[in-house]
Amino acid sequence: MPVAEIAPGLVRLEARIGGGKPLFQHVIMGQDAWLWFDTGIASTPDEALLDRLSWQLTARHVAVISHADVDHFGGLGRLRAAIPGLVVISHARDARWIGDLEAIMAERYLAHIDAGMDVAEARQRQLRHRAGLRVAPDIHLVGGETFDLGPAGRWRVLALPGHSPGSIGLWEESLRVALIGDAVLGWGVVDGDGRRTPPPYGSVSDYLATIATLEDLGVERLFAAHEPERSGPEIGAWLAESRAAVGEIGAAVRAAARAGVARLPDVCERVGRDLGRWPDETWPGLADAVESHRREEAPA
Template sequence: MTSKSEWYEIKKLDDNVSLILERHISADWRCNIWHVKGRDVDLIIDTGMGLKLITDDIAILSERPVIAVCTHSHYDHAGGLCQFDKRLGHPAEAEIFANPNRSAVVANLLEASIVQRRPYDGFDADRWCYEPAPLTTQVDEGNVIDLGDRILRVVHLPGHSPGSIALWEEATGTIFTGDAIYDGKLYDHLYHSVPEQLCESLRRLKELSVKTVHAGHFKSFSGDHMKTIIDEYLNGQRSMLCPNKIR
């Protein structure tokens, strides 16, 4: 089922997982906002740019208790985090969530063409930065987010950014990876990216029995395809850097 609001679009997938997209952000840049329905509480994984109130547009977010977790602090993932009362993220980026500035959240990469419809009067892509969103709970490797009938474990996967995390649901073989991996060229060239750490994080990912990857951008894919992407990256493909720099 697909339903549309003016700004956000929600697509229901299997396993009580839905994908929320910002309709007027370029498909090359908008992040995947994941909604996981639990028995007691729902989980939002990443929050988009937050240029409109997501809780106004997506009814289920105001009807049920919800925890928001950001896989990392970049503007396309954490812009809407301030809209939620329960805000989870990794301590390595706690300072950025609390005191965001354009270079720290890589909003200096935001080109005007990425935001295809003006969200409000006075919006200026050359100056915009998201509102501070201090974490209410810091989560690190091994911590568990319990939704009542489903458990997601935090996996720390630094490299794209120092506090990048994934949420791993072992029971269903589903992992939400943020920008640690997606089906595209991996951004390993940002100011706080460390390609060697990303290689190590991807090697760790390969050890998990993953069936489905819900990534931070683009389409979801199988665990087998995840391994192919990882091998391609480790072989020097899919890097934004020149290959010999990451060996």
């Protein structure tokens, strides 16, 4: 079945992770070059990408990775096997994690082990499996670069840190369209079991600056990796919701500090219970946000 374009040369393909978590992949098909924005997990290219597009090896192909999480770069190995010569591109600040599984496991997924946040062995195996074959980025970005895809538009790289240090998006000004990966997360995304999970951000200041960046652009159509398309006033409302989430999480972290709650697992539990936004089994997902608030904000 042909895939419909949602903008000139732009297609949006839906995949699933763990049965329930939506994962949208975006491909920009230029006249002489194709840009694959993220590649999903290891199985995503075969499940949702390669068989659904009449793609051609005669074009140049680049994979631009929005950030270092396995559900965004895990398909690189399979995509490069299918498309010899695929050029892999990411922000410089996330490139090492994308190319080094042991580094991202230790520094991102298991970063809070010493603070008492255990990660089940089954979850660790799942992350490793989803990461696929190692592919290091060939080109490192800093933000501000432009991909000229002819009739498919001129897409500018947006530096959108917060969720990760090197999160990026793509912006086509004439279309007022932004692709943002996981750069903004509202009150969190739905996981593979259908549960709303807390929004993970590693820097409060960067994340709030990213929200402001998107507000200032005047985006008319916004596409995130795990969310439905938003357009018009929906965009401003969602960005405001994302900022409000940061404010409420920060207030709950400060309240926990005033109450003498210090251990990271206990603070996550306290924040999760106080806000009542997520199922209790997802509260460990607050660890990144809690630590960023404690690191960047003095208790009030």
